[in-house]
Amino acid sequence: MLFVLLLSLCMTGFAAEKMDDATNDGCAAPTPDRFDKFLAYMGAGVYVLDDPNFTAPDYMYFQKEIMGRNETGIEADRTAAMQYFLDTFGLDFFEEEVDENATSEEFMGPEGACQMAELCDIKGVATFNGFMLDPRNEYRAYVVSEMAAPSVGWMVRDGGWIVNTVEDATLHGTWGGEAGKAVPTGSILVFGDYNVDTGEEPIIIHYQSESPIIPGAEGIMFLCELTHPEFGKGRAQGISVPQTLEDDRAQTNIRNILTFPAYGHPPVV
Template structure:
């Protein structure tokens, strides 16, 4: 699948920050969420769960959990409804993407103990949920997000030089490359499942892990929304009784960049509210 990748995260970030302060008003105001000018949809995902370090199966069928990350078979088969052949095809698509985008040959790296390639799903106890979406109205508890796919993680302590569209850059130890989907379970007013909203993601740059958590930037593709971009951060800290407190924030926009050529000239940058 070909994606129309954007070339600059900086432009998008500035545009999104500005756009969130603007309102197109009329259409979305009735639902309580406005659509930023220059965009068609903006979604905010949040995860604020508590994970038991010693519970490898937080949900029946979701197994081999190590903190935030669990085995991906349940996601592929039960959530996405894929056969073994279809799962193998998606895995190959991930490897092809890693090669074209980053110049990383997954099979060769794994064979030489320089990286791992695995299917994954996020731990359900992360409580990852869609909280805000223009044009849609979730209740305060949000809509459950099932997040999974394939992950290439660099294990070589010297890192791996990248090529392809990332030529000249180094993939550092513990850098991760993601190829997966958000499967969002949309519910009706009574909390009953209504439909599944699927948004595919592909790493724009390596996702970075450290002692404080995880940061990512990914391209998006959705039949409902088109092409977009996601910026996300997951913070982790140790909780009581061998638990991990997880605090995630993810902002999604469709399209990836604002379509505005210029922004309003008012108010002026140095304006202040008038005194009463």
């Protein structure tokens, strides 16, 4: 329905003119009333999960090649993520225990502190890792208000840092409070960036978990706080319900709505 409405707006002249360029065949979507910015992402990729001929880019590729960070920038981002997980959920990754199977000294920092994300662990409660969303998910921005996204969308390069609980846990911090809130095994927290490839200047939006992501039989719902230097603070609210096709290929099924500000400006009375 949204796309029918946008097409109607284009045809009646309330939005930007239809583009002839095949690389940008969309129209500029209007910003909804009471909001400063609106984006809609979808992921609908179909692929073989265990394809021996494909190696997905890892989190270091995302940090260096997509975000353009050097080692200092990566460490600063990693530290910011750990601080956020500590302040918001009470998980202290500054005092990690290192995987007992890790033998190389290059993985160890001062006093044995974990330096490689894959090895970080908090006494068996949760793990902290870098990640990049597999590009085969075809995660794309199909609507960016006041911009003319093509019908194929703009690729959303998504990556950062992720926490997974490996047993039932009680989280504290500003989210859980002193008493704490219980979460089940497999709960997820994220801290990262959406880097939208527009073909020109990318749109980079920082996100961080507003609350734990708890997988269920029907998929997962996620709520994230957003920050952008121009759009301000906002909210991402989405759902992912992956499917398996009859031929055993994976079918991505992500829908994500981003709004700035989070709930819109209060209506004028």
